[in-house]
Amino acid sequence: MRKLVSLQVNLVQRGAPMAVKDRGFASMPAYKRRAIASKGGTASHAKGVAHEWTSEEAREAGHKGGKVAHQRKRRAMALARPT
Secondary structure, rough: OOHHHHHHHHHHHHHOOOOOOOOHHOOOOHHHHHHHHHHHHHHHHHHHHOOOOOOHHHHHHHHHHHHHHHHHHHHHHHHHHOO
């Protein structure tokens, strides 16, 4: 822990950007992140700028996702096989 703190202090002294633990979405609980995202989605739909999927786009996206999942599974199986 001490090394991390001293590294952060050194970075700040040099003027480099530093990640702060209690900042941003990553440090928020999941329910807060969902609430913020929901507000953004609601606002974009109200404004009329939100993307709405057609059935064709959704079908294509599902096909791509399934393809990638199966490729990943095949690679994992190939690596697990003894040669």
